[in-house]
Amino acid sequence: MEKLNFAFDGSIAPGASMPVLVGVVGSGNLEVLAEPQANGGHCMVEVSTSAHGFGAIWEAVLRDFHERHGFADVAISINDMGATPAVVSLRLDQAAARLGSPGARQ
Amino acid sequence: MKYSFAESTARERVEHLVDAGSFSEILGPVERLVSPHLAQLDTPCSFDDGIVIGRASLQGRRVLVAAQEGGFIGGGVGEVHGAKLVGLLRLGLADRPAAVLVLADSGGVRLHEANAGLIAVSEVMRALLDLRDAGIPVLMLIGGATGCFGGMGLVARCADHVVMSDVARLSMSGPEVIESAQGVEEFDSRDRALVWRTTGGRHRFLSGDCDALVEDDIAAFREAASAALAARRPLTLETLEREHALLAARLDRFGDCADALDIWARLGIADAARVVDLDVAALRDIARID
Numbered sequence: 001m002e003k004l005n006f007a008f009d010g011s012i013a014p015g016a017s018m019p020v021l022v023g024v025v026g027s028g029n030l031e032v033l034a035e036p037q038a039n040g041g042h043c044m045v046e047v048s049t050s051a052h053g054f055g056a057i058w059e060a061v062l063r064d065f066h067e068r069h070g071f072a073d074v075a076i077s078i079n080d081m082g083a084t085p086a087v088v089s090l091r092l093d094q095a096a097a098r099l100g101s102p103g104a105r106q
Numbered sequence: 107m108k109y110s111f112a113e114s115t116a117r118e119r120v121e122h123l124v125d126a127g128s129f130s131e132i133l134g135p136v137e138r139l140v141s142p143h144l145a146q147l148d149t150p151c152s153f154d155d156g157i158v159i160g161r162a163s164l165q166g167r168r169v170l171v172a173a174q175e176g177g178f179i180g181g182g183v184g185e186v187h188g189a190k191l192v193g194l195l196r197l198g199l200a201d202r203p204a205a206v207l208v209l210a211d212s213g214g215v216r217l218h219e220a221n222a223g224l225i226a227v228s229e230v231m232r233a234l235l236d237l238r239d240a241g242i243p244v245l246m247l248i249g250g251a252t253g254c255f256g257g258m259g260l261v262a263r264c265a266d267h268v269v270m271s272d273v274a275r276l277s278m279s280g281p282e283v284i285e286s287a288q289g290v291e292e293f294d295s296r297d298r299a300l301v302w303r304t305t306g307g308r309h310r311f312l313s314g315d316c317d318a319l320v321e322d323d324i325a326a327f328r329e330a331a332s333a334a335l336a337a338r339r340p341l342t343l344e345t346l347e348r349e350h351a352l353l354a355a356r357l358d359r360f361g362d363c364a365d366a367l368d369i370w371a372r373l374g375i376a377d378a379a380r381v382v383d384l385d386v387a388a389l390r391d392i393a394r395i396d
Binding site: 079 | 152
C-alpha cells in the first residue's frame with residue numbers, strides 16, 4: 001500500500017454540511033469519503049492505494065478535480081483498489097455533486 | 107424507478123429498501139472503524155469494513171438493518187465487520203424493533219482474518235438465536251451478486267425468514283470450494299447454469315430453503331420484507347425437532363438425485379427443465395417442498 005497526501009487552496013465552500021461516501025473498495029474501484037471541515041480554506045486529500053508508484057498521476061487527476069470544483073474546507077479520504085484515472089475522476093465528481101458543488105454536472 | 111438489488115451497493119440497497127430518509131447509520135464511515143488486520147497485510151481497508159448498520163423504519167415500523175457490501179473482499183466477515191453485525195443484533199434486544207433485516211452479500215469468513223472471522227460468525231449466530239428467543243424476527247434478504255455463502259449461509263438458515271431474488275445464490279460451500287475439495291466431476295464451478303440451478307433462488311425456493319422469491323428489484327424486496335415483519339418462527343425444541351425431521355425426510359426423498367433437475371422432476375413438475383426460464387410469478391405457483 002502507498003499513502004499519498006495532497007493539499008489545494010480553494011475558494012468554494014461545500015453546500016452540504018454532512019459527510020458523503022461514494023464508491024466501494026472493490027477491484028478497479030475506490031471509495032471517496034468527503035467531509036466538510038474548517039481547515040483554513042484547503043481541499044485536503046489523503047489517498048491509500050494498493051498500486052505503488054502512481055503519485056504523479058494521482059496529483060494530475062486530483063488537480064483536474066480541484067480545477068473543476070475548487071473546494072475549500074473539505075477533507076477527502078480515498079481507499080483505492082487499483083482504479084483507473086477515469087474511474088477516480090468519476091467517483092470524485094460523484095462526491096462533489098453530493099457535496100453540492102456549483103461546478104458539478106447534474 | 108426500478109433499482110436492481112444485485113447491481114446496487116449496500117448503501118443504495120438500504121436507502122431504497124427502508125422508508126425514505128429514515129435510515130440512521132451506526133458506526134458510519136466517518137468513525138473509520140477499519141480492520142486492524144488488513145493494514146498488517148498491506149491491503150486497502152474500507153471505512154465501514156464492508157457493512158452498513160443502523161436504525162430505520164419500514165412501513166412506519168421500527169427496524170434495525172445491516173447490509174453487507176459484496177464488492178469489498180467478497181463481503182467477507184472480518185473481525186470488525188462481524189462485531190458490527192453482532193452489535194446490531196444485540197442492540198435489537200434492547201431496542202425491541204419490529205424486526206432485524208440482514209441484507210447478506212458475502213462469501214463467508216474473510217480469510218485474511220480467518221480465526222477472528224470464524225469467531226465472529228459464531229457470535230453472529232448466537233446473537234441471532236438470542237433475538238429469535240426474545241421474539242424478535244430476523245429477516246434475511248439475499249439478492250447481491252456475491253450471494254450468501256459459507257458462514258453467512260449458515261446464518262441465513264438460522265433466521266426466521268429468507269427472501270431471495272431469482273438471481274441470488276445461497277449455499278454453504280461455494281462452487282469453487284466444492285470443486286477444489288471434491289473434483290470437477292463432482293461440481294464444475296465454471297458451469298454457470300449448474301451453479302445457479304443448484305444454489306440459485308429458484309431452487310432454494312422450490313426446495314424450501316427460502317420463504318419468498320422476488321424479482322431483482324429493491325422495491326420487491328421492500329414489499330416482501332414488509333409482508334414478513336410478523337414472520338416469527340418460534341425457537342423451541344419442538345420446532346427444532348420438526349426442522350430436523352423435515353431435513354431427514356428431504357434427504358430420504360431426494361438423496362439419490364444427482365442434479366436439481368432430478369429434484370424438480372420428482373417434485374412432480376412437468377418438464378422440469380423449464381423451471382430456469384419461468385418468470386418469478388409463475389414459479390411461485392409451483393408446488394414446492396414444505
